[in-house]
Amino acid sequence: MVDLTKLRQTAKEVISREDVRELIGYRPGTYGFRARPAFVMGLDEVEQLMFTPACVNNLASYIVLEEKLPVKRGEEPDLRKVAVMVKGCDSRALVQQMEEKAYDRDRILVLGIPCRGVVDMAKVEARFPNILELGEIGLEGDKFVLSFNGNKEEVAKEELVADKCLRCRYPTPLVYDQLLDAEVERFADDDYADIEELGKRSAEDKWTYWEEKFSRCIRCFSCRNVCPMCYCEDCVLGRLQPQWMRRSVDISENTAYHIARAYHLAGRCIQCGECQRVCPVDIPLMELNRKFYKDVEELYDYEPGTNVENPPLLSTFKVEDREDFIM
Amino acid sequence: MAEKTDSDFEPNIVAFLCNWCSYAGADLAGTSRISYPSNVRVIRVMCSGRVNPLFVMNALQEGADGVLISGCHPGDCHYMHGNYYARRRFNLMRNFLEYLGVEPDRVRMSWVSASEGAKWKEVIEEVVGGIKEIGPMDQFRRRHLNW
Numbered sequence: 001m002v003d004l005t006k007l008r009q010t011a012k013e014v015i016s017r018e019d020v021r022e023l024i025g026y027r028p029g030t031y032g033f034r035a036r037p038a039f040v041m042g043l044d045e046v047e048q049l050m051f052t053p054a055c056v057n058n059l060a061s062y063i064v065l066e067e068k069l070p071v072k073r074g075e076e077p078d079l080r081k082v083a084v085m086v087k088g089c090d091s092r093a094l095v096q097q098m099e100e101k102a103y104d105r106d107r108i109l110v111l112g113i114p115c116r117g118v119v120d121m122a123k124v125e126a127r128f129p130n131i132l133e134l135g136e137i138g139l140e141g142d143k144f145v146l147s148f149n150g151n152k153e154e155v156a157k158e159e160l161v162a163d164k165c166l167r168c169r170y171p172t173p174l175v176y177d178q179l180l181d182a183e184v185e186r187f188a189d190d191d192y193a194d195i196e197e198l199g200k201r202s203a204e205d206k207w208t209y210w211e212e213k214f215s216r217c218i219r220c221f222s223c224r225n226v227c228p229m230c231y232c233e234d235c236v237l238g239r240l241q242p243q244w245m246r247r248s249v250d251i252s253e254n255t256a257y258h259i260a261r262a263y264h265l266a267g268r269c270i271q272c273g274e275c276q277r278v279c280p281v282d283i284p285l286m287e288l289n290r291k292f293y294k295d296v297e298e299l300y301d302y303e304p305g306t307n308v309e310n311p312p313l314l315s316t317f318k319v320e321d322r323e324d325f326i327m
Numbered sequence: 328m329a330e331k332t333d334s335d336f337e338p339n340i341v342a343f344l345c346n347w348c349s350y351a352g353a354d355l356a357g358t359s360r361i362s363y364p365s366n367v368r369v370i371r372v373m374c375s376g377r378v379n380p381l382f383v384m385n386a387l388q389e390g391a392d393g394v395l396i397s398g399c400h401p402g403d404c405h406y407m408h409g410n411y412y413a414r415r416r417f418n419l420m421r422n423f424l425e426y427l428g429v430e431p432d433r434v435r436m437s438w439v440s441a442s443e444g445a446k447w448k449e450v451i452e453e454v455v456g457g458i459k460e461i462g463p464m465d466q467f468r469r470r471h472l473n474w
Contacts (some may be wrong), residue, residue: 199426207428207466236381244381252388255467259384259423266419291426295419317411319401325421326414327437327450 001139002051002113002181010111010178011046014083020109021080024062026055033124033135033146037062051085051180053118053144054137056162058272059084060093064102064231082108087115088184089164091173092270092305093228098175099308100268102231105175112176114184117157117165119144121277124160128153164273164286174306190271192294195287214254216281219247223275223285224261229268236260262288267296267313270305338392338458340367340451343378344439345410348399351441356448363448364455367395374398375436376409380420383434388469393433393458397450400438410438430461 015023027038027048035054039062040046063082071077086094091112098105116139124137128146135148143154144161158166167190172183198206224230224237236244237260245256262285269289276285296302299322302313344350350371356363368391372378375398383394396417398410417436425431435457437450 195426203425203428203430205428206426210427211466244385250470252467252469255427256384256388259427260381263380263420263423266423288423291423292419295422299418300415314412314415317408317415319411321411321414322418323401323414325418325431325436327435327453 004050007051007180008046008049010180011040011049011083012043014109014111014178015040015043015046019080020083021078023049023083023085023111024059025049025085025111026051026057026059028134029054031134032131033119033128033137033148034121049085051113052137053116053139053161054121055087056118056121056277058090058093058226058228058274060086060090060097060228060272061226061231061274063094063108064097064228065225079107081106083111084108085111085113085180086173086176087113087118088171088173089115089168089270089272090228091175092170093272095175095308096229096268096270096305097231099305099310100312105308110173110176110178112173112179114172114179114181115165115168116171116184116187117161117168119160120162127155127160162273162277164271167271170306175308190290192290195290195294198287199291210255211251213283214258215251217249217254217257217283218281219249219254219257220280222278222280223283226274226278227265228272228274229265229270230261236264258283258285258288262292265289266292267300267302268304269293336459336463338366338455338463339390340393340395340454340458341386341391342367342369342395342397342451343372343375343382344369345375345377345398345405346371346373347405348403348441349375349397349437349439349447352397352439352443352447355441355444357444359444361444361448363451366455366458367451374404374406374409375413376404376406376411378413378416380416383417383420387429387433387464388467390464390468392461392464393435393454395435395437395450395454397437397439400440403440427466429464429466432457432461433464 011023014020023040025038026035029036033054037057037059131148133149138145142157146153166188168188245253273286375396378396386394404410421431421434435454439447
C-alpha cells in the first residue's frame with residue numbers, strides 16, 4: 001500500500017516546484033467507497049490527496065483533454081509541467097500518447113504508483129448496497145478491507161477486483177519520474193481465453209450476441225470521452241461533413257459507431273478498461289478492444305503503450321506482413 | 328436472416344481501385360473486350376492506401392453486399408508503399424468483422440496490375456461468386472434508405 005504521508009510529502013514537493021502548474025491525483029468522493037480525480041493547484045489542497053484501491057480513474061485522459069485556449073497577443077504560453085499520478089495501466093496511456101507525439105516527455109511529471117489491483121465499483125456496490133457515508137477500501141495481502149459506518153469487513157481479492165487487473169501485465173508504471181512505492185512484480189497475464197471462445201462461435205451466434213449488445217447503446221459517447229487515446233480535436237464520430245454515422249439510434253448506426261470506435265483504437269488501446277467501466281448500459285467494450293489487441297500482438301508482434309520509441313502500428317509496415325487473405 | 332439460397336440474388340459489389348494499377352487493369356479488361364460480371368461498381372481512388380476503413384463500413388451500411396479493395400502489387404505502388412499500409416489496415420478490419428459475426432469475405436482485397444485485365448476478370452468472378460454464396464448483407468444495413 002502507498003504510504004499516505006509519503007504521497008502527500010512528495011505532492012507538496014512537486015507542487016512547490018516553479019516549473020509545475022498543477023498536480024492531478026485522487027481524493028475521496030462524496031459517498032460510498034468512491035474516489036474522484038483531484039486537480040491540485042496549491043499547497044493547501046495537498047492534504048486531500050490519497051491512493052486506495054478505489055482510485056479507478058485513468059488520469060492520463062485529463063492531460064490530453066485539457067482545452068488549450070489560444071494565447072492572447074503579447075502573452076507567453078504556459079509551458080509549465082503537469083504532474084500526474086498514474087498506476088501501471090495508466091502509465092501505458094502516457095507512453096502511447098508520447099509515442100503518438102501528443103506532447104513531449106518534459107511537459108509532464110509522472111508520479112508512478114505500483115498497483116496490486118483496484119476494485120470494480122459495480123461489484124463493491126452490489127455487495128454493499130446503499131452506503132451513503134464515506135467508506136474506505138484498503139488492500140492487505142489477498143484481502144480488500146472495507147471500513148464503513150464503524151464496521152470493518154474483509155473480502156477476498158478475487159471477489160471485488162476489477163477484471164482488467166486479473167489480466168494486468170504491467171503493474172509497475174513503465175514511465176515515471178518518482179515512484180511512490182516499491183515495485184510490484186507481474187502477478188497476472190492475459191491469455192485471451194474469452195476472446196478466443198467468442199471467436200470460435202458460428203457467425204450467426206456472434207452476430208446475435210453483438211446485435212443484442214449494440215442495440216442497447218444509447219450513444220452517450222461516454223466511452224469515447226473517457227478514453228485516454230481519444231483526443232482528436234475533430235472526432236470522426238461527431239463530424240457532420242462527412243457524416244459517417246447518422247444520429248438515429250438504431251442497430252445500423254450503433255454498429256457503425258462501435259466498429260469505428262474500436263477500429264480507431266486498433267494498435268492503440270492500452271487496456272485500461274475505462275470505456276467499459278463508464279458504459280451506462282454495460283456493453284462489454286473491452287471485448288472489442290481486446291480482439292484488436294490480440295490480433296495486433298499475433299500478427300504484428302506489437303504491444304501498444306510499452307515503448308516510446310516504437311512508431312504507431314498503422315503508420316508503419318513490414319514488407320513481410322501477412323497477405324494470405326489477398327487474392 | 329434472409330434466405331441464403333436465393334439463386335436470383337445479384338449482389339452489389341463496391342470496388343475501390345487504385346488509379347495507377349487496378350483501375351488501368353479494369354480498363355484493359357474493358358478495351359480487350361473481356362466480359363466480367365456486372366455486379367461491380369467501381370470507385371477510383373488515387374491509391375489503395377487512400378481507402379479508409381470507414382469507406383468500407385459505410386458501403387456495407389448503404390447497401391453493398393461486398394467490398395473489394397484493389398491496388399498495385401507490393402513493391403509497385405506509385406507512392407512507394409501505400410499498398411503496404413492498406414494491407415495492414417484491412418487484415419485487421421477483416422478479422423474484426425469476422426469477430427462481430429459479419430462474414431469476412433464481404434471485404435476482399437486483391438493486387439491487380441495495369442497489365443492484368445484477365446486477372447481482373449478472375450478476381451471479380453471470384454468475389455461475385457463468393458458473395459452469392461454468402462447471401463445479402465443484412466447485419467447492419469441501413470433500413471430506411473430513402474429519408
